[in-house]
Amino acid sequence: MNRYQVFTNSTEKATKSREIKYCSHCGSGLTFTSIGGFTRQRCENCGFVYFLNPNPGVTIIIRNDNNEVLIGKRIKTTEYGDRWCLPGGYIEYEESFIDATIREVQEETGLSVELEGIINIVSNMLDDSHHTLVVVLLGKPITNQLVPGDDVSELKWIDKNGHASIEYAFGADKRIIDCFFEGDLEMIPIDGRYKQLSN
Numbered sequence: 283m284n285r286y287q288v289f290t291n292s293t294e295k296a297t298k299s300r301e302i303k304y305c306s307h308c309g310s311g312l313t314f315t316s317i318g319g320f321t322r323q324r325c326e327n328c329g330f331v332y333f334l335n336p337n338p339g340v341t342i343i344i345r346n347d348n349n350e351v352l353i354g355k356r357i358k359t360t361e362y363g364d365r366w367c368l369p370g371g372y373i374e375y376e377e378s379f380i381d382a383t384i385r386e387v388q389e390e391t392g393l394s395v396e397l398e399g400i401i402n403i404v405s406n407m408l409d410d411s412h413h414t415l416v417v418v419l420l421g422k423p424i425t426n427q428l429v430p431g432d433d434v435s436e437l438k439w440i441d442k443n444g445h446a447s448i449e450y451a452f453g454a455d456k457r458i459i460d461c462f463f464e465g466d467l468e469m470i471p472i473d474g475r476y477k478q479l480s481n
């Protein structure tokens with residue numbers, strides 16, 4: 283099964299929706315200029331260029347001894363609410379993608395996990411306001427008490443049959459779980475130093 287790496291629901295309006303009004307360095311107005319083939323905003327006063335970059339994130343397939351996958355239902359009031367997704371979220375500036383994964387899993391599921399490897403990198407152009415670059419990992423729980431938290435209201439383990447009937451928030455999550463149940467995942471090992479660095 284092909285592991286897609288680009289998912290897009292956004293339109294030409296996406297860049298327009300992310301424009302800023304004033305320079306974040308000096309507060310002056312901005313003009314538009316072409317740099318490297320992209321239209322950028324540049325400060326008229328100090329020359330600062332606003333580069334519009336995707337937000338880096340992580341997501342993880344947590345598998346148990348029964349080869350089931352853990353998914354969470356997003357709180358109704360969140361974007362893509364009442365639909366299911368893999369645990370994950372944004373990487374903070376001060377943390378590695380490894381630390382972000384461990385933190386997000388703890389916040390959303392209450393679990394501690396052992397990370398096994400990287401199984402994909404995905405560009406998610408979700409809509410006109412969200413473009414993420416997501417590192418997809420595989421892991422297994424090392425604790426067993428599920429506690430939904432953060433923007434997740436419910437958690438459940440699913441097998442291949444259960445997966446088929448789920449309404450997912452993100453196409454990338456559905457596709458990577460498809461690949462997991464088809465046995466079509468290759469892993470890039472995670473730097474073994476992460477355990478030392480996180481202690």
